[in-house]
Amino acid sequence: xxxxxxxxxxxxxxxxxxxxxxxxxxxxxxxxxxxxxxxxxxxxxxxxxxxxxxxxxxxxxxxxxxxxxxxxxxxxxxxxxxxxxxxxxxxxxxxxxxxxxxxxxxxxxxxxxxxxxxxxxxxxxxxxxxxxxxxxxxxxxxxxxxxxxxxxxxxxxxxxxxxxxxxxxxxxxxxxxxxxxxxxxxxxxxxxxxxxxxxxxxxxxxxxxxxxxxxxxxxxxxxxxxxx
Amino acid sequence: xxxxxxxxxxxxxxxxxxxxxxxxxxxxxxxxxxxxxxxxxxxxxxxxxxxxxxxxxxxxxxxxxxxxxxxxxxxxxxxxxxxxxxxxxxxxxxxxxxxxxxxxxxxxxxxxxxxxxxxxxxxxxxxxxxxxxxxxxxxxxxxxxxxxxxxxxxxxxxxxxxxxxxxxxxxxxxxxxxxxxxxxxxxxxxxxxxxxxxxxxxxxxxxxxxxxxxxxxxxxxxxxxxxxxxxxxxxxxxxxxx
Numbered sequence: 001x002x003x004x005x006x007x008x009x010x011x012x013x014x015x016x017x018x019x020x021x022x023x024x025x026x027x028x029x030x031x032x033x034x035x036x037x038x039x040x041x042x043x044x045x046x047x048x049x050x051x052x053x054x055x056x057x058x059x060x061x062x063x064x065x066x067x068x069x070x071x072x073x074x075x076x077x078x079x080x081x082x083x084x085x086x087x088x089x090x091x092x093x094x095x096x097x098x099x100x101x102x103x104x105x106x107x108x109x110x111x112x113x114x115x116x117x118x119x120x121x122x123x124x125x126x127x128x129x130x131x132x133x134x135x136x137x138x139x140x141x142x143x144x145x146x147x148x149x150x151x152x153x154x155x156x157x158x159x160x161x162x163x164x165x166x167x168x169x170x171x172x173x174x175x176x177x178x179x180x181x182x183x184x185x186x187x188x189x190x191x192x193x194x195x196x197x198x199x200x201x202x203x204x205x206x207x208x209x210x211x212x213x214x215x216x217x218x219x220x221x222x223x224x225x226x227x228x
Numbered sequence: 229x230x231x232x233x234x235x236x237x238x239x240x241x242x243x244x245x246x247x248x249x250x251x252x253x254x255x256x257x258x259x260x261x262x263x264x265x266x267x268x269x270x271x272x273x274x275x276x277x278x279x280x281x282x283x284x285x286x287x288x289x290x291x292x293x294x295x296x297x298x299x300x301x302x303x304x305x306x307x308x309x310x311x312x313x314x315x316x317x318x319x320x321x322x323x324x325x326x327x328x329x330x331x332x333x334x335x336x337x338x339x340x341x342x343x344x345x346x347x348x349x350x351x352x353x354x355x356x357x358x359x360x361x362x363x364x365x366x367x368x369x370x371x372x373x374x375x376x377x378x379x380x381x382x383x384x385x386x387x388x389x390x391x392x393x394x395x396x397x398x399x400x401x402x403x404x405x406x407x408x409x410x411x412x413x414x415x416x417x418x419x420x421x422x423x424x425x426x427x428x429x430x431x432x433x434x435x436x437x438x439x440x441x442x443x444x445x446x447x448x449x450x451x452x453x454x455x456x457x458x459x460x461x462x463x464x465x466x467x468x469x470x
Binding site for chain 2: 052053054055056069070071072073077088089090091092094095098099123129130131132133134135136137140141167168169170171
């Protein structure tokens with residue numbers, strides 16, 4: 001399928017768009033990769049506390065080069081800094097925060113998402129070494145689970161599909177999907193199209209999507225500023 | 229309480245002495261999340277000690293050629309129980325795994341932490357929503373509570389725990405350093421013999437009881453390592469052990 005005439009969002013722009021949806025007063029857990037970038041783009045004035053499953057609430061930016069301390073890292077094992085009001089806790093408490101429903105939103109990547117909210121994001125086949133990390137706990141525990149992903153794979157295959165074919169991370173967990181061409185809400189077993197990039201048509205987006213897209217009211221324009 | 233009463237003190241031992249009795253076939257909890265909290269010196273002492281056929285519980289499965297990766301490369305580990313057997317350089321584990329020469333039990337990270345906590349707390353099993361409907365729940369009991377499905381998971385109890393903390397007093401009370409705390413407190417609880425390596429050893433009373441993170445009851449042996457190595461920095465240097 002050809003998409004030459006539409007502009008796709010950069011990774012940073014996808015993170016920017018997800019960041020706009022983070023409400024004031026949120027406790028958020030951001031997955032490794034694009035979701036980590038969301039923190040850079042949350043609108044000023046909103047209070048957001050970031051949780052990392054290895055036992056920190058209230059961490060901030062990466063430290064300046066030369067000031068890294070590898071005893072203070074995020075889930076991606078990257079050095080971070082602390083904001084005033086930060087706290088440390090052990091792993092069982094950290095996952096009590098997650099499973100106990102104290103984290104408002106978790107943002108993750110995906111291999112596949114289905115309209116029933118099923119997510120596959122930990123294993124794409126049987127060949128590699130399986131590694132799950134904290135994803136299965138996050139998706140069942142966070143109050144909302146959002147996904148940031150390219151709309152299709154590099155080879156053009158569907159990632160938003162009727163039924164996940166890869167091993168599941170969680171069942172019926174995803175509520176919003178931010179792709180490089182669209183914003184889709186997962187509601188009542190359907191993909192509800194909320195926004196798409198300029199130049200995109202619903203027909204063309206449907207071709208790029210492996211399950212029916214429905215609309216409820218007007219479809220907005222997905223047009224982030226140049227960021228990142 | 230008489231004026232003569234004193235709290236129990238834990239032995240401060242040499243590193244080889246602290247691990248001398250680890251038998252072949254032992255289950256060993258190894259603290260750390262990547263390099264943060266990784267008790268490199270204790271793991272290297274375990275390599276020197278020679279115990280084999282170990283079951284090791286750690287969040288990961290080693291990085292590069294030091295610490296847990298070196299223990300695995302030396303073929304001392306029969307089975308890894310972990311959530312994420314990947315790292316910047318996981319080759320020690322990956323090579324043996326792909327050859328079928330090391331067992332792997334992958335556990336969701338929160339389930340891993342809670343299984344260890346349960347082991348330390350005397351709770352043989354519990355129900356968690358994590359992994360329901362996924363391949364990691366296959367063969368496990370699922371029960372419905374208040375309309376939602378949960379999978380039963382068993383405790384993990386170990387023969388030894390090797391944990392890195394920042395400061396101990398001689399009563400065994402521990403303070404950690406920032407996110408190096410991670411699995412340390414639950415692992416200290418869940419082993420028959422808990423060996424901690426700490427930068428500082430203080431007299432009882434030198435740590436504010438309000439600030440104690442791991443109470444000394446969960447600690448059996450203290451080893452002072454005044455200048456511990458950091459796994460990431462060793463990795464960056466291309467260090468190899470032994």
